Amino acid sequence: MPRPPAPLPRSLGDAFRVGDGIQAGVSASRLRSRDLVAPFHGVRTRALPPSAPGADAVSVDDPSARDRAVRERTLRSAVAYATVMPASAFFTGRTAAILYGLPLDPGDGLDLGVVAPSRAPRGAGIRGVKIEGHLVRLRTVDGLPLSSPASTWAILGRELSVRELVIVGDAIVRIPRGRSGIPLPDARIGTLAQLAAATDAGPRRGVARLRAALPLIREGSSSPLESSFRLDAEAAGLPRPDLDVEIRDPRGKLLGISEIVYREHGVVVEVEGDHHRTSRAQWDRDLEKYAAYAAAGWEVVRITSTHLRQRRAVDLVRAALARHE
Structure with missing residues (x-):
């Protein structure tokens, strides 16, 4: 042995x-x-x-377990590289996005940035970029130097599509809720004002995509699937929905919190990930909530990633809205 x-x-x-x-x-x-x-x-x-x-x-x-695993893997890699990283370098791009917990594929290797005129890091597993000083703000996370969330988003403009920028932007400005359902604005990663300031900081690669994405970003979208549906629905001419809405019965009792709501039509859209199907506890909660919604006069339209991929989600919601005109 x-x-x-x-x-x-x-x-x-x-x-x-x-x-x-x-x-x-x-x-x-x-x-x-x-x-x-x-x-x-x-x-x-x-x-x-x-x-x-x-x-x-x-x-x-556990819908967040995979994201946590990806973040831990990226953090471990970043901590390792930090032992030999140039003092002027910082993590940015996809790497910084993952460390902030944003919904993005980490890509291959680590994204490193330096402020010009320093030379961008190079090497196996490293993607280096040189950035003008006025185009980036830095902060420290888990002891590592990172471009700020807004700077990271703007730097990603060089490689992400407008849709991807909206999805990442939605995640940055989302105001999370505590266990009791109370909004926690101080816990959000960044603000719309910060994204706007990063967009307007000066010329950079991808700035046209940043300007196209910025007005489409909204607080209240809690997942990439919900962001994708909202973009598809608005592009198809559906009304602009309210987001992150507390649904109450006529007596004021809280029945649930839903991310996409057409108040004037009495329609709630629930965009469900696979855990709504595979988790028995989640399934039971959904049944109780939707029964309470129906009793209070709301129609619930449940859509999945399959509906989004097959372009059927918008048609399902459009039909529901038509029933309540």
Whole structure:
């Protein structure tokens, strides 16, 4: 049976530079052991145990579990690179978006930025970009330097479509609610005013897409599916809905909170991810809520990602609105 590798000094942490390891007395052969990974040149990280779940192994019963897994994987990679990152560099683009918890594919590798005239980082697994100083604001998250949420959104204008920019923008300005349902405006990632300021900061690649996306971004959209439906519905000429609405009965009792509501028509649109089907607890809550909505005179239109992909969602909602004209 193979002998387990010798313990590493605690001072090295989970990610460290090879030079720091050697200085701490770790041998070259130990640095090549199977319990260490070399994610970047000159860096070692402790390998995750085989039991650690990846993003693809997370249960769909928890709709946010996959996003958390992707963020943890990206954070681990960013922390590793930070050990050799130039002092002038910061995480930006898709990497910063993931670390802020925004709905975006992380892409391959890490996005790094520097303020001109510094040279953009290069290397395996690194996408570097040079940015004019007046076009970026920085902040620190989990001990890492990141472009601010608004700056990140504006920098992504060089590669995202208008629709993708709206979806990410919606997530930035969304005002979350606490467990009791009370809005928490101080907990949002950013504001519409900050996105507008980033758009107007000066010429940059993709600024035309930023200007096209900005007026379409709204507070109150809680998922990419809801943002996508709203864009499709408004493009098809449907009325502009209210978002993140408290639905109450005639006596004022709170029945539920719905993200897309056509008040004048008495129609509620529920855009449901797969967890509404696979989670028994969610399914039971949905049945109770929709029964209460119906008793209070609301028609509920339930749509899924399949309806959106097949372009049927707008037709379903249009028909419901017509029934209440």
